[in-house]
Amino acid sequence: MLDISTLDKIDSKGMYKIYDRWPEIAQKHYNSDLDSIYFDDISHMVFAGMGGSGAISDIFSSILSKTNVHVDVIKGYLLPKTVDSRTLVVATSISGDTVETLTVLDSAKKCGCKLIAFSDGGKMQKYCSKNGIEHKQIPMLHSPRASFTSFLYSMLKVLGPVLPIRKEDVIESITQLKKLQNEVTSENLTDNNPSLSLAQWISGIPLIYYPWGLQAAAIRFKNSLQENAKCHVIAEDVIEACHNGIVAWEKPSNIKPILIRGEDDYNKTKERWKILKEYLEGSKIECKEVFSVKGNILSKLICLIYLLDYSSIYFAAISGIDPTPINAIDFVKDKLV
DSSP, rough: OOOOOOOOOHSSSHHHHHTTTTHHHHHHEEEEOOOOOOSSSSSSEEEOOOHHHHHHHHHHHHHHHHHHSSEEEEEOOOOOOTTTTTEEEEEEESSSSSHHHHHHHHHHHTOOOEEEEEEEESHHHHHHHTTOOOHHHHOOSTTTTTHHHHHHHHHHHTGGGGSSSSHHHHHHHHHHHHHHHHHHHHGGGTTOOHHHHHHHOSEEEEEEEEEEGGGHHHHHHHHHHHHHOOOOOEEEEHHTTTTTTGGGSSSOSEEEEEEEEETTOOOOHHHHHHHHHHHHHHOOOOOOOEOOOSSOOHHHHHHHHHHHHHHHHHHHHHHTTOOOOOOOOOOOHOOOO
């Protein structure tokens, strides 16, 4: 069983200590003095960001998925050809220096889009100041991935007038985070900690199955395992996987399936989960299920991310790996012009 002294030794920069405070950080930033912004006549929203910032974009895409607003998430350099003066481009770079997002921001300005940017400063803040673009500075906490709640809830506050999410739903999500906090933080390194239990179960190559509505949490979990535990990870939509990926189980491997499920998944999705579990059990393949909390889509996603991110930190510590260093990413960034 992982203990606090081992966690402190291996997690040398104390990433877990930021996660221990995530609910308080969320509440503080949602109640901050940042001014809300209203943009009128919007028919299209584009969220641009990479890594941890891209995961925030995925959350907003999920929130907007059942509205009449067309949404694109850009994790790269290029804007869609459909942008125009009725497009709001939301550019997020927690460091402020993400080259892909800066490229999108510059392209959006040239296309006459409505613009707002979020960062801790860096080149993005300087670009926005020079070009008269609305920019909100939010402090980075430890690292971009650990800063998830400070940025997400600041952006929920600022973008509130243009987002179809009620204040009550945001408050509910923070309340749910606080409830989960008692189970998953470093103060509960016991068998009753679901994040630690999952971390102790993981081995080989995790394969994350998810329904479309929970994609944001699944992709975030994949990214967090890769960055924190330095392991290879696969993520697949459960419905699509039943048309292709499931065939790979016919061959023995060290892949470990993790099923990310919603408490109120669509009835046909529930049927698919049942069939997939029946197949895995019949093939003597052990799987692990993780269920969302009940509530609105923001509550479901942020609580899943909280539980699963902790698992990635605990798994790193159990494996003797410091979650903070990202040497391979630094290598790539140093080579980019």
